[in-house]
Amino acid sequence: MSVLTRFLGDISFAEEAVQEAFAIALAKWPDTGTPPSPVGWLIATARNKALDRLRKEASRSERHHAAQLLNDAERAEEHDVHDDHLRLIFTCCHPALAPDAQVALTLRLIGGLGTEEIAHAFLLQPTTLAQRLSRAKAKIRDANIPYRVPDAADLPARLGGVLAVVYLIFNEGYSTSSGDEVLRTELCDEAIRLGRLLAALMPQESEILGLLGLMLLTDARRGARVVRGDLVLLPEQDRTLWDECKLEEGRALMQICLARNRPGPYQLQAAINAVHSDAPSGARTDWRQILVLYNQLMAIAPSAVVALNRAVAVAEVHGVEHALQLVEAIELPKYHLYHAVRADLLRRIGRTADAATAYRLALDNCENKRERDFLRRQCQSLKSH
Amino acid sequence: MRQYLLTVCYPAGGSPPPADVLNNIRNDVMALQKEMQSAGVWLFSGGLQGAGSATVLRHKNGEIVLTDGPFIESKEQIGGITIVRAPDLDAALLWARKLSRATTTPIEVRPFMEQPS
Numbered sequence: 001m002s003v004l005t006r007f008l009g010d011i012s013f014a015e016e017a018v019q020e021a022f023a024i025a026l027a028k029w030p031d032t033g034t035p036p037s038p039v040g041w042l043i044a045t046a047r048n049k050a051l052d053r054l055r056k057e058a059s060r061s062e063r064h065h066a067a068q069l070l071n072d073a074e075r076a077e078e079h080d081v082h083d084d085h086l087r088l089i090f091t092c093c094h095p096a097l098a099p100d101a102q103v104a105l106t107l108r109l110i111g112g113l114g115t116e117e118i119a120h121a122f123l124l125q126p127t128t129l130a131q132r133l134s135r136a137k138a139k140i141r142d143a144n145i146p147y148r149v150p151d152a153a154d155l156p157a158r159l160g161g162v163l164a165v166v167y168l169i170f171n172e173g174y175s176t177s178s179g180d181e182v183l184r185t186e187l188c189d190e191a192i193r194l195g196r197l198l199a200a201l202m203p204q205e206s207e208i209l210g211l212l213g214l215m216l217l218t219d220a221r222r223g224a225r226v227v228r229g230d231l232v233l234l235p236e237q238d239r240t241l242w243d244e245c246k247l248e249e250g251r252a253l254m255q256i257c258l259a260r261n262r263p264g265p266y267q268l269q270a271a272i273n274a275v276h277s278d279a280p281s282g283a284r285t286d287w288r289q290i291l292v293l294y295n296q297l298m299a300i301a302p303s304a305v306v307a308l309n310r311a312v313a314v315a316e317v318h319g320v321e322h323a324l325q326l327v328e329a330i331e332l333p334k335y336h337l338y339h340a341v342r343a344d345l346l347r348r349i350g351r352t353a354d355a356a357t358a359y360r361l362a363l364d365n366c367e368n369k370r371e372r373d374f375l376r377r378q379c380q381s382l383k384s385h
Numbered sequence: 386m387r388q389y390l391l392t393v394c395y396p397a398g399g400s401p402p403p404a405d406v407l408n409n410i411r412n413d414v415m416a417l418q419k420e421m422q423s424a425g426v427w428l429f430s431g432g433l434q435g436a437g438s439a440t441v442l443r444h445k446n447g448e449i450v451l452t453d454g455p456f457i458e459s460k461e462q463i464g465g466i467t468i469v470r471a472p473d474l475d476a477a478l479l480w481a482r483k484l485s486r487a488t489t490t491p492i493e494v495r496p497f498m499e500q501p502s
Contacts, residue, residue: 096474143496144387146473154475 002084021046086149093162094145101136102165111190163211166194170215210267213253217273220246231374235282265301287316304332320348336366388497389477391467393488397460413487430467
């Protein structure tokens with residue numbers, strides 16, 4: 001995709017040529033065997049398909065221009081593909097595109113997911129998603145969004161945008177829902193795959209390693225998160241159900257980041273998860289270390305949600321009263337977890353009636369079936385005290 | 386090379402800034418225009434008189450009808466336009482960023498359709 005886009009200068013045109021090439025490969029290769037350089041074969045075939053179409057459809061001047069570009073495509077080298085992947089990722093995640101569009105384009109063009117799959121995963125009508133994709137591609141073409149890796153000066157901000165898209169995809173997959181479980185897992189896997197791709201393409205960028213570590217360490221807990229249909233929170237999870245392979249990989253990435261000592265928000269969030277994953281049980285979690293990390297996170301990337309999560313750590317280190325004071329100062333009235341955290345703190349100091357009210361506020365703001373069941377159970381358990 | 390329209394957007398409900406601030410803005414905008422001209426990207430720019438000075442012309446039942454006021458009835462107003470030449474959106478956005486700092490307002494960046502040669 002990325003090589004063809006560079007030479008054809010049009011994502012839709014490139015997409016069609018690539019799809020035709022893939023279709024031929026799928027039909028032929030089972031019989032003839034995979035050619036020695038599958039990528040080279042695909043590029044050459046797609047190029048020829050594009051040339052065929054140009055001959056039929058384009059005006060003479062367009063044909064001349066495009067044929068020139070396609071001749072250049074003959075000389076595509078392996079290292080060009082690497083650069084082209086980066087170009088495509090940064091183009092899909094250009095800030096001039098709506099965030100929804102960035103996510104859809106990334107999954108479609110880099111993830112290679114089908115439109116049906118993507119629509120299903122995000123609970124959209126396939127036609128809605130198809131329109132979103134085609135509007136985004138039209139904007140890239142009409143506004144002439146350039147197909148290039150940003151300059152060094154712009155790179156940090158633009159990379160932040162790319163990482164935000166990948167993390168959004170991961171969170172979409174990780175959040176439990178009454179939707180298709182299998183597809184949600186696929187989204188997490190896809191986000192991790194994108195993280196690995198970015199890490200291979202830009203190994204010097206520590207925040208990429210941080211995000212990848214964060215996703216791996218979080219995903220490692222997936223098996224313990226839902227037991228017999230019920231949500232189980234981190235402190236109560238059966239840690240034997242955690243994926244040790246993913247934890248190892250996540251920890252190794254954190255070691256690299258630590259050695260580089262260029263901390264950033266994703267690295268810090270990953271480090272927090274690493275501390276959780278290192279604890280043999282919920283009760284033996286090193287909350288002091290977690291609080292230190294949250295203090296660092298608040299210093300470089302403060303937000304109400306980070307403050308809320310920090311308050312949870314404060315409760316363990318400095319006591320529930322102190323944490324409750326912090327929480328009351330945070331304004332997140334529409335965030336169900338805000339009310340859930342507050343409810344839990346109130347419960348722990350015996351303010352049962354206030355806790356029940358807070359759980360009801362949490363339920364008012366929560367649409368996820370599994371989480372609602374969990375909140376209801378928490379509320380019920382108040383009454384038995 | 387493409388052409389982009391940079392539109393100065395006056396947000397809704399704002400009153401014009403005091404005279405000395407306006408003066409600084411005017412100077413910054415003129416300085417930027419010179420910079421654009423030196424860089425060979427400037428095609429045209431101008432500040433617009435207020436929306437109250439606008440007239441809309443329409444065809445209705447075979448007649449021309451004039452209405453007082455701007456086309457789009459809204460509290461937001463267009464304050465002025467600049468047209469630049471740029472190879473791609475990123476280059477146009479760089480100029481828009483500078484214009485936004487000079488005018489202290491949002492700037493809309495919109496590509497012109499390509500002219501058939």
